Amino acid sequence: MKMEQTKIPQATAKRLPLYYRFLENLQASGKQRVSSTELSEAVKVDSATIRRDFSYFGALGKKGYGYNVNYLLSFFRKTLDQDELTKVMLVGVGNLGTALLHYNFSKNNNTRIVMAFDVDENKVGAEVGGVKIHHLKDLTKVTDLSEVSVAILTVPAVAAQKIADQLVEAGIEGILNFTPARLDVPDSVRVHHIDLSVELQALVYFLKHYPV
Numbered sequence: 274m275k276m277e278q279t280k281i282p283q284a285t286a287k288r289l290p291l292y293y294r295f296l297e298n299l300q301a302s303g304k305q306r307v308s309s310t311e312l313s314e315a316v317k318v319d320s321a322t323i324r325r326d327f328s329y330f331g332a333l334g335k336k337g338y339g340y341n342v343n344y345l346l347s348f349f350r351k352t353l354d355q356d357e358l359t360k361v362m363l364v365g366v367g368n369l370g371t372a373l374l375h376y377n378f379s380k381n382n383n384t385r386i387v388m389a390f391d392v393d394e395n396k397v398g399a400e401v402g403g404v405k406i407h408h409l410k411d412l413t414k415v416t417d418l419s420e421v422s423v424a425i426l427t428v429p430a431v432a433a434q435k436i437a438d439q440l441v442e443a444g445i446e447g448i449l450n451f452t453p454a455r456l457d458v459p460d461s462v463r464v465h466h467i468d469l470s471v472e473l474q475a476l477v478y479f480l481k482h483y484p485v
């Protein structure tokens with residue numbers, strides 16, 4: 274799980290996927306350039322921060338032109354691309370967890386869910402999408418944390434914090450949190466929250482500014 278962009282500040286690195294997704298959409302809609310103001314409105318990061326972020330990777334916007342979308346995308350691809358396989362665990366094999374296990378990043382050969390956990394005895398022992406479901410109490414028994422350092426959390430919101438505590442205790446470094454719960458974790462652990470309402474906001478922005 275080594276990121277290569279060691280020279281980029283962490284706060285900037287965290288925004289890269291956000292920029293990346295937006296720029297991919299721009300490229301798909303045929304846009305060649307984008308201004309920091311447009312970007313700022315779309316990704317909800319102020320334009321001064323965007324300009325500073327972009328200056329770290331040598332993308333200097335030209336006045337009246339903005340940034341070259343293709344250049345930025347090729348930089349992001351290089352930076353975000355990890356050569357090694359990232360093995361991930363999933364906790365909570367319900368509606369969403371089951372869907373993610375079936376999906377399992379099949380179009381992306383760098384990331385794979387390799388194990389799943391639940392507490393429902395009817396699910397433990399079964400396989401979903403070729404991934405074995407273990408009981409959460411066996412977390413530390415079946416997981417080699419030097420291999421799997423990221424967890425996807427798809428459990429009921431009420432259970433989220435307690436499970437996050439267990440994951441942290443076990444040595445997980447990153448949690449992709451699909452639950453609406455805000456997780457309290459030590460600074461050394463990174464939590465990314467997937468919030469569908471934010472995604473919908475982005476869609477509405479595109480409908481408004483880039484009508485098809």
Ligand SMILES: NC(=O)c1ccc[n+]([C@@H]2O[C@H](COP(=O)([O-])OP(=O)(O)OC[C@H]3O[C@@H](n4cnc5c(N)ncnc54)[C@H](O)[C@@H]3O)[C@@H](O)[C@H]2O)c1
Pocket residue numbers: 364365366367368369370390391392393409426427428429430432436451452453469
């Ligand atoms: N379903 C969706 O489309 C969707 C979309 C966005 C966010 N979410 C959020 O994702 C989470 C999961 O949603 P869902 O619809 O899949 O719920 P679900 O009830 O179908 O599944 C939850 C799963 O978590 C398991 N679980 C419960 N307590 C656990 C524990 N302590 N340890 C391990 N596993 C435990 C349950 O046995 C069940 O299999 C919720 O927080 C929900 O708000 C769901």
